[in-house]
Amino acid sequence: MGAEQAQTGQAQEVRHRRVFYIPGYDPIHPRRYRELYRKEAAEQARISGYDLTLTPAPKGANYGWHATGRMDGLETQADVAVLVWSDIVRGSMDSSIPATYAQLFRTAAEYIGSGALWRLMRLRKGPVIAALYPIGMLLLQLMIALLLAWGVFALSRSLPPVGGITPVLGAALGVVLGGLLLRWFKKKDGRIFAYYLMHDYAYSAQHKGANPPELEARITTFTDTIAEALRTDTDEVLVVGHSSGAHLAVSILADLIRSGRVPETGPTLAFLSLGQVVPMVSFLRNAHRLRADLAYLSARDELTWVDVTAPGDGCAFALCDPVSVSGVAPADKRWPLVFSAQFTRSLSPERWKALRWRFFRLHFQYLCAFDAPLDYDYFRITAGPITLATRYAGRPASASRIDRAVSKFTSTAP
Template identity: 35%
Template sequence: MIPAEDRAEAGRPPARVRHRRVFYVPGYDPRSPRTYFLLFSRELRKFAALHGITARMRAGKEDPATSWHVTADWPGGPVKTTVDCLSWHEIAVRDFAVPKWRVALLSLRVLWDAVWTGTVWRMLRLNWKFGIFSLYPWGMALLYALAALGLVAACLTLAGAVGLPRLAGLAPAALGLYGLLRLTEILDRRFFVWYLINDWIFTWRHRTRRDPEADARFESFARRVADAAEDPSLDEVLVIGHSSGSFVSISIVARARELMREVEGRPRLALMTVGGNTPIAVAGRQPSPARAAMQALVTDGGMLWVDYFAPQDVLNFPWLEPVAAFRLDLGGKPPRNPSVRSARFREIFSEERYAEMAYRFYELHFQFLRANDRHGEYEFYRFLAGPEPLESVTREPG
């Protein structure tokens, strides 16, 4: 845990935020930004009801798909926030269009890379629950492969049993394999095997710089963040990365810090990662852009980075202290970031909701983006529309 007095040196946060710019970085998700617009609009109303205020959200005129305006009427005056959804869903859509047989072959290379670079062993040592669940799609893929081999063997055996050449069983085997492939796609609506394998492949490409399309997209995002962070009319610029968007947002903010100029009266820049799975991108022995970006932000005293986790969520990594976990070489500089904090799901959600979500892993992972049932430090929509800057909310030990 980084002490609050050591986390930031320049540009103290304002006592009260009136104008904020938020850049929301989703995870690896083929759904369009409209999904998040509808989610944020619905949950903002619940947040407002909990606090007894009025809050509204509307799409921007220039870019209604990804730019949204939030106004919250607090007793001390309104807070206005512009939310930019830094969507990269086209990357996921592109990946999901790749034939499954090619995905399967590429996944073997990615798995070998994760083993050879020590990523798998490091994740298991750091947190066995997260490590095991990260390997879940590979376990399911092995079951699918065994089912395919069993199907082929059964067809060949049946052909021989009825007096036909055994190779005659290849025709029905091919039809059966096609049907099995279609079945796995249907099952993915519940088990997310292909989804998680594609997520692993994207992370591998990002880590090894094999995705120029994604790199160009993230570079443009960094320039937008840097431009906003030079706007003196803003009180706070906040970048929020969820799930795989955590390590993407780390890369974006690190690049934005390189692009930023020193402007008098510029707003406070802060990064908040929630439900992050950064070890998949950083834990290996080999250097990577995400690792270099993380190393830069850890020692950056000119901005704030807060990392929220939920130990109940197997899709995120709890209590991740990057310097110790990844053996970062800080070159003698003191660590400034991140402040690692629990979202305390047990305290902020009702017993009924908590029990309902306990074994629905994907839904539990998205509770980070939902309104609370009870007041607490972690309130996603207070970070978006509240009058306090992030640093004031997270000043006390987490």
């Protein structure tokens, strides 16, 4: 029985909710998230027997939409906004082929040289394999291009000069063809994702886990946006951090609470982290800021923090308590509540079979419909009549979670 069904008959807590969705490292326009929500909400409503409709949101600083949920005879209004940092992502991906290979060697040196990679492998192998994939794929592409260049040069040496093509010109031609092949590989990266993933990991590693200045500035802007929502006449402010967006949300909410901008009599503040990859950053030597924010947020009573992952998601650190594994859990730690979305039980066998090898699609399943939802339903959470705190009150953490300290670096100050 799902949490919502178990609480049928409870008084409505939320008539209006503000939802702030923080995406991961994604260069694409945020309209993709509106379309995903629209499509998957309709499917989940059909499966679960409730009603959820979307209408456009008024134009503002953040891209978003309005959702009206009618569940268990109660109506809830939700204003959903995407906190956009895709422009920063696009800027970080604007690298030449040689620059990308330079990123590859610097990033590999940081994760391997610091020992972070080996410790990450003690958590979950899936996301570590995902991190190694772009390195292996890009090196394979480089090897193929070099073999092509060498083959053209060797052919020019083995044949009598034809049309004035000497070995020197053959070598030059080989270099040109090898370069064109690398450009072709990059053009096809929309299917391979090697460059995309390389830029993703390189962005976190470039300052060894510290936030680049442009990201710190955006965190400040997002903090101000959420602080403003907490001063409005709404019932719940829900922050959703997905993938890399989860560790941004940690710092945003830590800054928000530290600055005293959570009113005692204001809306309920809630944080839902989905498919998080926090250890990929918090395990790096200079991630002092993130580790400090994790420790601080985990002990606060101004919010409820629920962390949902799934072992079926090979791109996330499934059931890894991001605070504890980072080695910064304080004695009075309260959060997060860590549990699994249980893909293998909440998706039909046919759908699981169709999705299980589509790793990137599964990484977004938290935002999608389930055939047989258990106690996790993204649309009830974002557009339903009860708060995140009430929904999971008394819900035990997953027994198989990993909550031991694993990180080599645990300092919270430079």
